[in-house]
Every structure is written in C-alpha cells, then in structure tokens.
Amino acid sequence: MNREPPPSPDPPPLPPEAEKDRARSGVLLGTFFDIRFYLDYSWFFIVALVIYSLATYLFPLQLPGHDPAVYITMGTVATLLFFLSILLHELGHSLVSQRCGIPVPSITLLFIGGVAEISREPEDPATELKIAIAGPLVSLALVVVFRVMAWGCDFATLPEGALVFKWLATVNLLLVIFNAIPGYPLDGGRVLRALIWMRTGRFRQATFITSRVGVGFSWVLIILGVFTLLGGGWGQGLIFLVIGIFLKSAAESGYNQALSREILDGVGVADLMTANPLTIPSSTPLSLAVDDYFLTHHHVAYPVVDEDWRFRGLLRLEFLKAVPREKWPYTLSGEVAEANDGSLVIPVETSASNALRILLVAGQGRLAVTDSAQKLVGIITRHDLLHFIRIHTELES
Numbered sequence: 001m002n003r004e005p006p007p008s009p010d011p012p013p014l015p016p017e018a019e020k021d022r023a024r025s026g027v028l029l030g031t032f033f034d035i036r037f038y039l040d041y042s043w044f045f046i047v048a049l050v051i052y053s054l055a056t057y058l059f060p061l062q063l064p065g066h067d068p069a070v071y072i073t074m075g076t077v078a079t080l081l082f083f084l085s086i087l088l089h090e091l092g093h094s095l096v097s098q099r100c101g102i103p104v105p106s107i108t109l110l111f112i113g114g115v116a117e118i119s120r121e122p123e124d125p126a127t128e129l130k131i132a133i134a135g136p137l138v139s140l141a142l143v144v145v146f147r148v149m150a151w152g153c154d155f156a157t158l159p160e161g162a163l164v165f166k167w168l169a170t171v172n173l174l175l176v177i178f179n180a181i182p183g184y185p186l187d188g189g190r191v192l193r194a195l196i197w198m199r200t201g202r203f204r205q206a207t208f209i210t211s212r213v214g215v216g217f218s219w220v221l222i223i224l225g226v227f228t229l230l231g232g233g234w235g236q237g238l239i240f241l242v243i244g245i246f247l248k249s250a251a252e253s254g255y256n257q258a259l260s261r262e263i264l265d266g267v268g269v270a271d272l273m274t275a276n277p278l279t280i281p282s283s284t285p286l287s288l289a290v291d292d293y294f295l296t297h298h299h300v301a302y303p304v305v306d307e308d309w310r311f312r313g314l315l316r317l318e319f320l321k322a323v324p325r326e327k328w329p330y331t332l333s334g335e336v337a338e339a340n341d342g343s344l345v346i347p348v349e350t351s352a353s354n355a356l357r358i359l360l361v362a363g364q365g366r367l368a369v370t371d372s373a374q375k376l377v378g379i380i381t382r383h384d385l386l387h388f389i390r391i392h393t394e395l396e397s
Contacts, residue, residue, distance in 0.1 A: 026108060035094055036106040037087070043109045047083065051075040054167075063163050070160065078164045083109055085142050085172050090114035092138035093131055100127045120357065121261065125198035125206075132190035139176045143169050183214030185250040207258035214251030218244045263392045264353040264385070272352055272388055273369050273378035280315055282306045282334025286323060289315060289333045303368055303376055304337040311345060311368050311376040313337030345370055348377050356385045 029037040055068070055075035087109060094104040094116045107116045122128040146169035153161035179187040189210040196206035221244030228237030280289050280302045293302055294317060304312040315337045322340075323331055345368045346355060355367055359382045369378040 033091075033095060033098070035091075035098075035104050038106060038108040040108050040110045043083070047079055050079045050082070054078055058167070059163060063159055066160070074160055074164050078167055081164075081168055082171055085139065085168065086114045086175070088142065089135045089139050089175065090116045092134040094118075096134040097122075097131045100130060102127070102131075121257065125194040128190060128197065129194035132187050132194060136176050136179055136187050139172050139179075142172045143176070146172065181213075181217055182210065183217040183247075183251065184210035184254050185214060185247070186217075189214050189251075204258045204262045207255050211251040211255040214254075215248055218246075218248035218251060220244070221247065259393065260356060260389050261353055263389050264351070264356065267352040267388075268348075269346065269350045269352055269355050269367075269369055269380050270348050270378070272384050273348075273380040274384070275378045277303060277376075277379040279303050279305045279376065280333045282312050282332060282337070284333045286320060286328035286331045286333060286336065290320065290328065294320070301366065303379060304333050305376050306334065309375045311370050311374060313340070314366070314368065316340070344368065346380075347372070352380075352385060352388075355380055356382070359385070 026038040026040040026043075029039060031037070051072070052075070055071040059071045059074050060066070087107065090107045094107060097104050097116075097118055100122065102118055102120060102122065104116055104118050107114060122131060146165045150162045150165035150169060153159070153165060182188040182192040184190065184193060184207065192213075193206045193210040196209060197203050200206065221240045225237045225240030225242075225244060228240055231237075278293070278297060278299075280293055282304050284292075289302075293299070301314045301316040304315050306312055312334045315333050319336050319340045320328075323336065344358060344364055344366075346358065348369050348371055350369075359365070359367060365383070366379055366381040368376060369380055371377050
C-alpha cells in the first residue's frame with residue numbers, strides 16, 4: 001500500500017518568547033494538568049445571553065409559578081454547568097493528546113464553545129482517532145450523569161433541580177450529535193479523517209476530503225442563519241452565522257496546514273534560510289544603525305551580533321522610536337536589542353515545518369538561526385516558508 005514518508009521527529013518545545021506571545025486574550029483561570037485554562041472575553045456575553053434565555057423563557061415555560069429569582073438561579077447553575085461540560089469535553093481530547101505525546105498548552109472557552117490548542121497534528125491515524133473520540137465519550141458520560149441526577153431530583157421531589165439536569169443531559173446529547181457530523185474540524189470529521197488516513201496512508205487527501213465536508217456543512221449553517229435572520233430570529237440566526245463562518249475558516253485552515261506539512265516534510269531551515277545575513281555590530285550607535293542600515297537597506301529589522309558573531313537580538317524599527325533621538329549617538333544597538341529581546345531564535349537543525357509553526361504561533365515575521373555556539377548563521381522569514389509552499393503548490397496544480 002502506498003504510504004506517506006515517515007513523520008519527522010517530535011518538534012522541540014517552543015522558545016519562551018513564543019510561549020509568551022502565544023497567550024490568548026481573556027481571563028486566565030489557572031493551570032491544571034499542565035494546561036492553561038482561559039475564558040475569552042466573548043464568553044461573558046454568551047453566558048449572560050444563555051442565562052437570560054433560560055431564566056425568562058425556557059424554565060418559566062416548563063415549570064411555571066416560581067419567583068424570578070428562582071429562575072435566575074436555575075439559569076445560572078445550568079449555564080455554568082453547561083460550559084463546564086464543554087470544558088470537560090475539550091479536556092478529554094487534551095488529556096488523551098498529552099498521553100500520546102502531543103502537548104496541549106491551553107484550552108480557551110469562547111462564545112461558540114471550547115477550543116483546545118494542540119502543539120502539533122497527530123503523526124499517525126491511530127493517535128488521531130484516539131484523540132477525536134475522547135471528547136464525545138466524555139460528553140456521553142455526562143449525559144448519563146446528568147440523567148441520573150435528574151432522576152434523583154425527581155425521586156427527592158425537587159422539580160427545579162430535575163429540570164436543570166434534564167436540560168443539561170439534552171444539550172450534551174445535542175453536542176455529541178452536532179460533533180458527530182463528519183466534517184473537519186468537528187470530532188466526526190477528525191474520526192473520518194483518521195479512518196481515511198488509515199485506509200489510504202495519505203494525510204493530505206484525508207484532510208482534503210473531510211475539510212470539504214466541513215466547508216459544505218458550514219455553508220448550510222450560514223444559509224440557515226441568513227434565512228433565520230430574515231424570518232426575525234435574530235438570536236438564533238446570528239449564532240448560526242457565526243458558527244458557520246468559524247467552521248468554514250477552521251476547515252480551510254486545516255487543509256492549508258496539511259498542505260504545508262506535506263510540502264515541508266524533510267525540509268530543514270538550513271535549506272530555506274538566508275545565510276550570512278546583513279548584521280549590525282552590537283557596538284554600533286543607534287544613529288549609525290539608522291543611517292547605515294535602516295535608511296540604506298530599507299529593512300525593518302536587523303540581527304545584532306557581538307565581535308564573536310554571537311547573536312544578541314533583533315533590532316527592530318519600532319525599538320528606535322522608543323529611544324529619544326538625542327540619545328541615539330550614545331545608545332548602542334546591542335543594548336537596545338537585548339533590552340527588547342522578543343526575538344525568536346532556533347537552532348540550524350530545526351525543521352522548516354517547525355519553524356513555520358513557531359512563527360505562526362508567535363505572530364512574528366522572522367527567526368534568527370544559530371549554530372551550537374549561538375553564533376548567527378542565517379535568518380528565515382515567514383515569507384521564505386510561504387513562498388516555498390506556494391511554488392510547490394503551483395507546480396502541482
């Protein structure tokens with residue numbers, strides 16, 4: 001059977017600067033199981049909306065005759081337990097991922113649900129399958145737990161609690177059904193991708209098929225959202241639209257990542273970097289750096305090295321703006337580069353795919369490449385990597 005080339009070795013951990021730049025906007029809840037948990041700011045809006053819907057419509061309709069404070073309490077408890085269910089769903093994926101050797105730096109609760117950030121894609125279909133089914137299994141277990149708790153409340157004549165737990169059991173079951181749709185990036189799409197990958201040995205082909213299904217399903221949600229909005233259902237219509245747009249973007253991004261992974265497989269940073277780049281000596285005053293480099297060669301950043309060619313940091317154009325012009329003749333480039341050391345450094349042995357991952361995660365445009373003695377040997381940019389991918393993609397078409 002035709003198989004893909006063996007995967008490259010596990011990528012090294014991201015540099016500290018990349019980990020720092022990776023942090024999402026939102027509220028950090030804490031770190032559990034070596035995973036950072038965040039609440040995105042949009043989460044607070046959807047929580048308030050769900051509590052309002054439950055407390056003013058659904059619960060009073062199904063259990064009339066109670067004080068508004070009771071419905072608000074029921075709505076708050078139900079909503080928080082629902083999002084806890086989503087968090088546990090993502091945690092199921094994440095713990096299995098970690099057991100398979102794929103770190104999960106963070107989980108973020110967004111207004112559309114939870115998102116687990118994995119450090120890299122699984123390298124074999126069996127691992128993909130294990131990770132994909134872990135979340136739905138957690139949700140199914142929660143369906144059983146909440147249904148049992150609802151029966152217990154019925155037995156204890158606590159209709160308020162029974163209604164809350166019945167609702168939680170229902171929405172968790174709906175979550176399982178929704179995620180079972182075989183389109184990437186939903187869990188069902190990941191299961192289908194694993195099965196196709198297992199059958200054909202082609203990760204890219206499997207991702208293409210499931211991402212197309214995912215895009216098709218996202219268009220169904222978008223069209224449904226538009227018709228719902230036109231029919232006056234603003235709340236539901238907006239939710240359908242946002243989820244559809246999110247899924248479409250994630251499906252297309254998933255295939256692009258698979259394409260990049262295949263093209264960059266076996267390619268090293270040393271093959272694509274600019275060797276022996278133009279550098280600024282660390283003892284150069286900022287005034288000379290501006291005249292001889294920034295105004296002459298028109299780049300926005302330059303690597304700074306000492307007399308032994310050891311890398312000191314990148315001197316970026318925005319760093320100059322933070323130093324008063326009258327101090328430029330007396331301020332050394334090395335001091336400014338080190339004081340603003342947000343540059344990213346990778347060893348020359350790094351794979352091109354891992355370099356692209358670091359750049360995308362950190363939101364940076366270039367990486368300094370050093371040898372074992374920390375001497376600068378080159379610079380690789382996001383443009384270098386994307387240009388290489390684009391050329392190979394066009395040659396294949």
